[in-house]
Amino acid sequence: MAITGENPLGEPSHGQGQDKVSMILEKWPAVELLLEQKGLQSDLINEVRDYVSDLRSEASTISKLRKLMVTCALVYxxxxxxxxxxxxxxHQWFFILIGNYGRVGLIVAVISSSVIIIIKILAGLFRTHGDRNKDEMLPPHLQHLLEVFKAAQGN
Known part of the structure; x- marks a missing residue:
């Protein structure tokens, strides 16, 4: 390729030193605004990073609580x-004292409490995030956070 005498990139010529300074001073408010936005974006990224680490620690705690509740339910x-x-x-004397209805009531109470704790409590513990938020795959607070993040990036 041959080098032509024209300036295809629109670079300033060497003799315009004073014009460069005036051009920088003209565009300085826009530069300050861009620098401020960059600082806010880095703060937002740090806040999102902290928030995600909090969500991870919360998920870890929920996992530990699930294991604890499974153990407690099985022990119960x-x-x-x-x-x-x-x-x-x-201790058959106890069954003799409570009578026929008491025996049936005690057996039904033990079996139903076992079924209730297994079905209700453990089923509630193992709901997925999709079940918790059936309309959207992300919880509402994360959707708002993503919208703010996109707005900060200027998209």
Whole structure:
């Protein structure tokens, strides 16, 4: 390619030193605005990073709570059912004292409490994020956060 005498990139010529300074001074408010926006974007990125790390720690805590609740539910079910078996075979005088309706009521109460704790509590613990937010895949606060982030980027 041949180098032509014209200036295809629109670069200033060497003899315009004073014009460069005046051009910089003219555009200085726009430069300050861009610098301020860049600082705000970096602050926003840091806040989003902190928020995401908080969400990760919350998810970790929820995972630990799920494991704890599974353990507690299993211990409760085993304890109540073993208590019923103990009363049936080793403390029969208690069953004699409470009568027929009491026996049936106690057996139904033990079985229904076991079923309720397994079905209701554990099913509530293992809901997915999609189940919690059926309309949108992201929770509303994350959608607003993404909208602010896009607005800060200028999209």
């Amino acid at each position: 079910v085993l304890f109540v059912n073993l208590l019923l078996v103990c009363m049936l075979f080793y």
